[in-house]
Amino acid sequence: MKSPLGTGAAAYRAVAPAADRGSGIAFDGVSVAYGGVTVLEALTLTVNPGEIVALIGPSGSGKTTALRAVAGFVQPATGRIRIGTRDVTDVPPHDRNIGMVVQNYALFPHMRVDENVAFGLRARKAASALVAARVPEALAMVGMAAYARRFPRELSGGQQQRVAIARALAIKPQVLLLDEPLSALDAQIRRSMLDELARLHRELPDLTVLYVTHDQIEALTLADRIGIMRDGKLVAFGPAQALYRHPPNRFAAEFLGRANLLPVTGLEPAADGMARVRFGDVALTARNHHALPAGDECLLCVRPHDVHVEPHADTDNTLVAVVRSIQWQGDTQSVELALGEHVLRLACPPRLTLPGIGDPLPLHFRGTQATLVPVGAALG
């Protein structure tokens, strides 16, 4: 796979063909409109069998809509949706063999936990022996075996969430759709649930997961690949790490990991996929991952963690910025600096002694840890 980062449809399709175990999800030019307003625009995206793909994006960007289209709750105006090799665009929801977990869990309040989990099996008229075997198995998988006889209202948010996952998994679905499953939980439980979801996927490696979130940490932790949505369009899609290291456009850079972006000019390609650029009259080097042509104007993207405080500024890629504010966040200090009219953020170790507000601070970053982002890809 050469560049998985392009935003062209061809790049999305250039994924490994479906293995024979598990089934993937394929959106092919899917558009959804509500009352004449298009909220999902020609979405083309493939989730490989056994893969976790996270869709992230700001509120209202169409993430849930995309998920609901897979589940069959909204009918696409154009385009096709496939699960495995089957075109499900016109298949009713109950026949799609999907496990779904929604934001508020939507447990059946009138059924006990085990009845909730058994629901899908009973709806499919599974033999009672199978139900009796599968329900405890699913509950054990999410650590809720002890709560089988409770009603949902007698459970905490995190416990309800586990039951919702067990209910979705009990039918052994081909694909699992998760819509912001952790957003109703507090930060601590969210982190441990995140670990559990990762463990769950290690136990069920064939399960294909489409995970919607607006939390980039969740996406980066869980997903093999990440799609970034904005205003109903997919503006970036690729492996999580690659997308983080080499965002294809400004929006992706800012949304995933709050990158520092500096407008630079006079691009000169150099050896080893690097390039020289100018920020004002300062010469800088960075990776030219997207192979931008000579003379181009573009953005230099460097993550806050990759900017270092350099008291002996004698290397390349040195800048002097003025400290605007310092926030101590426990395990890091977040420093905001002014660089001319631009703002630069850096994260540094908590014990590092920093100059006061308004003082100049020499900074340094490695050229290999900075990347050039095309400015023309408009999407920013």
Next chain:
Amino acid sequence: MLVWSRRGRLLTFVLALALFGVLYGLPLGVIALASFAGQWNNVLPSQMTLEHYVNAFRGDSFDQLRHSLVTGCVASLVALVAGTWAALALRRARRLPARVFDAIFFIPSAVPSVSVGLGLLVAFSHKPFLLNGTVWIVLIAHFVLISAFTYGNVTAGLARLPADVEQVAESLGARPGYRLRRVTLPLLAPYLIAAFSLSFALSMGELGATVMVYPPGWVTMPVGIFALSDRGSIFDAAALTMLLAATTLLVLLGLSRIPVRGSAR
């Protein structure tokens, strides 16, 4: 809590109780007293008797009670099914058709029930709709009058169903019928019971339309009470009223004890 001080709360409570007593208690109390009165010329009856109850148990009032109960149960049941069906069907309908339907459902409750009775009488007195003089026309009258309430109750219940549970049920493999049976209707149960109770109570007390359409063989209790008080047998009418009220109350109490599992959060 709107009133904080202890004294204030006590005062409010006493005031509310007094108001409640005057508005609800007094008329009922007077009827209850009248049902035991032998003679009543002063502020209070001068003589108490069980005679009116004996009359009630001796006369054809049991038939009347039976007619009322059958009418109430059948009409409420049919109205419940029809109202639920309509509410479910119109749930996903567009704004305008739903509004029009709402209006049609509610018109009968907005006009005098006598007019509804008159309308039915005229409408069903000719072939091919010749129902005049049958029990059916009574049932239809009651159905028309109470269906708006079942429809309204169920619509309100549908709007308050927990979000997404029905769609999750579908994605778990439930066909529409299964989903309706196992998810939608059980979650609606409190509203269905409330709808049935309300329409049953309304039907038990219905007079205006019934008086216009009832056949000689199907005198309901309110019609009987009306006939008695028209003849001046006020105390007998009061005894029948007490009987009707007690029966209705018993049924409503029974309905309120139907267990509803782990209702919506």
